[in-house]
Amino acid sequence: MASVIEIKDLVKDYKLGEVPVHVLKGISFLIERGDFVSIMGPSGSGKSTLMNILGCLDKPTSGSYQLDGISVAGLNRDQLADIRNKKIGFVFQQFNLLARTSATENVELPLMYTDTPSRERHERARKALLTVGLAGREEHQPSQLSGGQQQRVAIARSLVNDPSIILADEPTGALDSRIGIEIMAIFQRLNREKGITMIVVTHDPDIAAYSNRSIHFKDGKLQFDEKLAQPREARKDLEKLPAEQPEEIVSS
Amino acid sequence: MNKIVGSTRIAFRALEVNRMRSALTMLGIIIGVAAVIAMVGVGAGATARIQQQIQSIGSNLIIVLPGSISSNGVRLGSGATATLTQDDAKAIAAECPSVALAAPAVRGGVQVVNGNNNWATNAQGVTPDYMTIRDYTMLSGQFFTTQDVDAAAKTAVLGETVAQNLFGDSDPTGQVVIIKNVPFTVAGVLTPKGQSPTGQDQDDVILLPISTATQKVLGANKANAQAIGSLMVQAMSPQAMDQAIQEMEALLRERHRILPGLEDDFTIRNLTEVFEAQETSAQVMSILLGAIASVSLIVGGIGIMNIMLVSVTERTREIGLRQAVGAKTRDILLQFLVEAVTLSVLGGIVGIVIGLTASLLISHFAEWSTQVSPLSILLAFVFSALVGVFFGYYPARKAAFLDPIEALRYE
Numbered sequence: 275m276a277s278v279i280e281i282k283d284l285v286k287d288y289k290l291g292e293v294p295v296h297v298l299k300g301i302s303f304l305i306e307r308g309d310f311v312s313i314m315g316p317s318g319s320g321k322s323t324l325m326n327i328l329g330c331l332d333k334p335t336s337g338s339y340q341l342d343g344i345s346v347a348g349l350n351r352d353q354l355a356d357i358r359n360k361k362i363g364f365v366f367q368q369f370n371l372l373a374r375t376s377a378t379e380n381v382e383l384p385l386m387y388t389d390t391p392s393r394e395r396h397e398r399a400r401k402a403l404l405t406v407g408l409a410g411r412e413e414h415q416p417s418q419l420s421g422g423q424q425q426r427v428a429i430a431r432s433l434v435n436d437p438s439i440i441l442a443d444e445p446t447g448a449l450d451s452r453i454g455i456e457i458m459a460i461f462q463r464l465n466r467e468k469g470i471t472m473i474v475v476t477h478d479p480d481i482a483a484y485s486n487r488s489i490h491f492k493d494g495k496l497q498f499d500e501k502l503a504q505p506r507e508a509r510k511d512l513e514k515l516p517a518e519q520p521e522e523i524v525s526s
Numbered sequence: 527m528n529k530i531v532g533s534t535r536i537a538f539r540a541l542e543v544n545r546m547r548s549a550l551t552m553l554g555i556i557i558g559v560a561a562v563i564a565m566v567g568v569g570a571g572a573t574a575r576i577q578q579q580i581q582s583i584g585s586n587l588i589i590v591l592p593g594s595i596s597s598n599g600v601r602l603g604s605g606a607t608a609t610l611t612q613d614d615a616k617a618i619a620a621e622c623p624s625v626a627l628a629a630p631a632v633r634g635g636v637q638v639v640n641g642n643n644n645w646a647t648n649a650q651g652v653t654p655d656y657m658t659i660r661d662y663t664m665l666s667g668q669f670f671t672t673q674d675v676d677a678a679a680k681t682a683v684l685g686e687t688v689a690q691n692l693f694g695d696s697d698p699t700g701q702v703v704i705i706k707n708v709p710f711t712v713a714g715v716l717t718p719k720g721q722s723p724t725g726q727d728q729d730d731v732i733l734l735p736i737s738t739a740t741q742k743v744l745g746a747n748k749a750n751a752q753a754i755g756s757l758m759v760q761a762m763s764p765q766a767m768d769q770a771i772q773e774m775e776a777l778l779r780e781r782h783r784i785l786p787g788l789e790d791d792f793t794i795r796n797l798t799e800v801f802e803a804q805e806t807s808a809q810v811m812s813i814l815l816g817a818i819a820s821v822s823l824i825v826g827g828i829g830i831m832n833i834m835l836v837s838v839t840e841r842t843r844e845i846g847l848r849q850a851v852g853a854k855t856r857d858i859l860l861q862f863l864v865e866a867v868t869l870s871v872l873g874g875i876v877g878i879v880i881g882l883t884a885s886l887l888i889s890h891f892a893e894w895s896t897q898v899s900p901l902s903i904l905l906a907f908v909f910s911a912l913v914g915v916f917f918g919y920y921p922a923r924k925a926a927f928l929d930p931i932e933a934l935r936y937e
Binding site for chain 1: 532539543843844846847848849850851852853854855856857930931934
């Protein structure tokens with residue numbers, strides 16, 4: 275299988291006043307297409323910086339980064355925006371949905387920056403919402419949805435432009451553990467059914483346990499990289515949990 | 527195109543969310559545009575009124591008045607002696623190539639009587655050329671002819687004010703009026719001209735053949751039976767005015783045998799020039815009013831810039847998100863620019879409506895004629911849109927060049 279992400283000797287320095295801070299000190303790894311990777315490490319380990327570079331939001335100081343065969347290092351602002359638009363889906367800890375905007379329109383957002391006609395945008399947004407199990411809530415606004423539902427809208431948004439990778443930055447950090455597992459179940463399903471490469475940044479080992487591979491960082495360096503032969507099944511874990519009050523009650 | 531429609535929808539939604547704030551921001555532009563429209567309307571109305579008055583005295587007009595003469599070292603005032611004659615008028619008309627018409631006039635106060643009614647007015651002895659020069663038309667009847675002048679016919683043409691006072695609403699044509707015990711047949715009534723630029727009632731007048739006037743009514747000047755009170759001259763064209771003045775001056779000096787170095791015994795005045803100066807001052811006033819009003823439009827623009835900067839700061843996370851999902855620099859720029867322009871254009875439209883209403887109210891209650899031209903409406907509209915672009919650009923640029931990482935992390 276071809277690598278979707280190829281990183282070599284990646285270095286990132288920040289200048290805080292006079293003193294340069296070395297945040298990433300030469301990192302190299304590959305991520306295969308269709309993999310489910312968790313990136314772990316304590317705060318300050320450089321995993322957020324790595325995440326920003328992987329997401330084409332930031333540029334490395336040196337080293338090479340190839341995403342889907344495209345060398346990202348030399349691209350300018352607008353070219354990076356284009357790559358983000360076509361290749362990457364983002365899921366954030368704080369969902370980052372537009373307030374007072376319906377779920378459908380939130381999901382359509384990435385397509386607004388393409389030439390997709392509005393009819394097709396609607397259709398694809400609807401389909402993405404169906405995939406994350408939010409059929410019937412297309413016209414709800416974020417304030418009318420529970421946290422878990424909001425994160426599912428965000429996942430639908432990350433899916434809508436058929437990205438090569440989905441980058442999730444602490445996607446369960448703002449949710450309780452049961453709903454966190456629900457989110458991981460969706461990720462596992464997308465990974466297996468659609469073959470989307472998943473990269474989840476987390477500091478929670480319980481969440482990392484659902485991935486196939488876990489990369490650990492410490493002090494700006496790769497600490498260890500382990501393959502998980504038998505990741506946990508989020509769907510089965512959910513079945514084992516006592517049937518709490520269904521989440522749907524939260525919303526009106 | 528698709529993107530502009532999309533941006534406009536986003537802009538309307540963003541403005542709707544903060545309805546009160548948007549309305550207050552627009553108020554600056556509304557007041558500015560309304561002030562420009564109303565003030566320019568007032569100025570244009572004043573200019574138009576002066577132009578209309580200038581038209582009423584006739585076009586390309588030059589007036590020649592008898593001047594002062596020195597008699598044994600005593601200088602007498604203008605018009606004190608009769609130095610201008612009907613022969614001068616004929617000579618000017620015949621010999622000056624830049625002069626189209628020359629109409630001599632004598633004038634004096636008379637009491638006009640019709641049965642039980644009488645009216646004190648200004649009698650002018652004129653020739654038929656006077657009608658052409660002053661652009662008079664007839665409300666009824668006919669103007670007297672050259673034959674009438676030659677024959678010293680007892681015929682008169684009434685101004686509308688005189689006709690009203692003597693005959694009420696009935697048509698005086700063919701009736702008889704008595705001036706100084708001499709009966710005159712009314713040949714016709716002049717179409718009213720209204721006020722002159724100097725505020726006189728131009729319709730309070732009775733016109734007589736110049737010959738009749740000097741012989742029967744006003745009494746001939748003893749020194750010179752041919753003397754006239756004034757001479758109205760029409761130049762061939764507006765460009766020929768100066769030439770006509772020079773020709774007349776030379777001719778009159780020659781006819782009056784004035785040696786070089788001595789003063790003229792007549793005065794020549796370019797009437798059009800005098801009134802054009804008034805028109806210019808009215809235009810200056812209108813520009814001034816417009817300029818003052820434009821200042822408020824610029825203040826309104828600063829209000830837009832202020833609110834857009836606040837909006838960009840408030841929506842930093844939204845901007846970061848849009849950038850993350852693929853919005854390019856120009857997408858964000860366009861979004862905020864469209865928002866600013868939407869504010870200013872909506873304000874502009876409302877301002878135009880209010881400005882039009884205001885100028886109508888000014889016309890109605892202050893009885894000050896206002897004129898709002900479609901051009902000034904268009905200009906106000908375009909200007910308000912430009913204000914939006916100009917003052918919206920800086921905040922929009924600020925938004926477009928935010929660092930997506932910083933923006934996403936912004937609390």
